[in-house]
Amino acid sequence: MAQRTGSLVGALNDAPLSLFHLRTVLTAGMGFFTDAYDLFIISAAVTLIKVQWDPSATELGLLSSTALIAAFVGAFLFGRVADVFGRKSIYGLEAAIMAAAAIASAFAPNIIWLIVFRFVLGVGIGGDYPVSAVLMSEYANRQDRGKLVGLVFSMQALGLVAGPIVAMTLLASGVSGDLAWRLMLGLGALPALAVIYLRRTLPESPRYVARVRGNAPEATRSVREFTRGQVDAAADAEPKVRLSFWQFLHDRRYLRLLLGTAGTWFVFDYAYYGNSISTPLIIKSVAPAATTIETMAWTLIIFVVAAVPGYLLAILKLDDIGHRRLQWIGFTVMGLAFLALGVIPGITSLLVPFLVIYGISYFFAEFGPNTTTFVLSAEVYPVSMRTTGHGLSAGIAKVGAFIGVFVFPILSSALGIAGTLRITFLFAMVGVLLTMLLPEPAKQDLEAVSYEDELISQQA
DSSP: OOOOOOOOOHHHHHHHHHHHHHHHHHHHHHHHHHHHHHHHHHHHHHHHHHHHHHHOHHHHHHHHHHHHHHHHHHHHHHHHHHHHHOOOTTTHHHHHHHHHHHHHOOOOOOOOHHHHHHHHHHHHHHHHHHHHHHHHHHHHTTTTTHHHHHHHHHHHHHHHHHHHHHHHHHHHHTOHHHHHHHHHHHTTEEEEEEHHHHHTSSOOOHHHHHHOOOOOHHHHHHHHHHHSSSSSSSSOOOOOOOOOOOHHHTOOHHHHHHHHHHHHHHHHHHHHHHHHHHHHHHHHSSTTTHHHHHHHHHHHHIIIIIIIHHHHHHHHHHHOOOOOHHHHHHHHHHHHHHHHHSSSGGGOOOOHHHHHHHHHHHOOOOOOHHHHHHHHTTSSSSSGGHHHHHHHHHHHHHHHHHHHHHHHHHEEEEEEEEHHHHHHHHHHHHHHHHTTOOOOOSSHHOOOOOTTHHHHHHHO
C-alpha cells in the first residue's frame, strides 16, 4: 500500500513507475499501432489499386490523403467531447469506428466508396489521438511522463513495420492484386477490435473526475482500485478548474501555446506524411527498375533501421534531454538531411547514398518532433481543456499531413524529388522557430506547466 498523501494530484505526480502505468501504455498504445497501420498501409495498397481501377490523379490523391483530412474532424470532435463529457465517454468508440471502416474498405465496390470508407476510418483515427495521449499524461508521474506518453506513441513504430511486412507476405504468397489490397486494408480491423474491451475497462481519468467534475472521493477510490493501492490520497476535495472553450480561445497564453503545438505539428506532418506515404513512389523514382516487392523491402528496411531506433532512443532520453529541446534538435537535423537530398548533385539517382541520408531524416523525425509534438500537446493545457487543446493540435497537424500527401506527387512531377525535398527543408525550419513558443515540461507537474495552478488562484 502506498503512503497516503493529502492531494490526489500530488499522489499521481509523485507515484513511482509501476505496473499500472504499463497497463495504461498498452491500452492506449494499441490504438496507435492501429492508427499507423491503417494510415500507412494505403501506400502499399495504392500501387495495386492503380492497376485494378486505373483511378484519375485526383482520385488517387484523395485515396491516399482523405483519411488524414478526416482525422482533423475526428481529433477536434472527439477531443472536445472528451473534455465536456469525460475521456471514458468515447474511449473505445473511436476504435470501433476504425474497425468498422477497415472492414468496409476491404469490401469497397469502387474507388469512390473506398474513399468514403477511408474518410470514416480517418475520423476514428483522429479521435484516438487526444484521448489516448491525455489519458496517459493524466495517469503519468512527474519524472516519467515523457517516457510514458512517448511509449504510447511509439506503438506507431510497430504499425509502420507491420504494414510493409503484411504487404510483402501477401504479394510473395501469390495472392492476386485485387484480393491482396483488400486483405491489407481489412486486417486493420483486428487490432482495433482487440482493444475495445480493454479500453472500456480503463477507469476515467482521476484528474478529470477530481478537478473538472469536482468529485475527489470518487477519483480517489477509482485510482486506488486501478493501481491496487499504489496511488492513494487522503483529501476529500480538489480545486475545480473552470475554463470554457471561449475563455480558452481568448487567453493569450493558451493561444500562444496552441500556435506552438498546432503549428509545429502541422509543419512536421506536412513533411513526415508527405514523405512516408510516398516512400514507395520516392524509391521507385530513385530506382526505377525495382519491383513492387523490392520497393516494399526497401521501405521496411528504412523503418526498421532508422525509424524504430529513433522511437526507442526518444523514449529513453526524452525526459533527460527535455521535450522542447529534443523537438528542436530533431527538426534541425531532419531539415538538414532534407536539404542535403535537395542540393547534392545526382544524389536522387544513387539508391544507397540516398537511402542513408533519407534514413537519417527518418531517425531524427522519430528522435524528435514525431514523438515530441504528440507529448507536448498532452502536457501544456489545463485539465478542463486538455483533450480540446490536443485535439485541435492533432487535427490541424493532419491538415498539414493531408496537404503533404496530396501535393507531394504534384510537386515531385513539377520540381523532381530534389526540389520537393528542398521545400520540406523549409517546413522543418519553420518548426524550429515555432518550437520556441513552447515551455519545457520535462519533469514538471502538469498543473504547473499548463498554468492550471495559476488559473485556479485567479478563479478563487
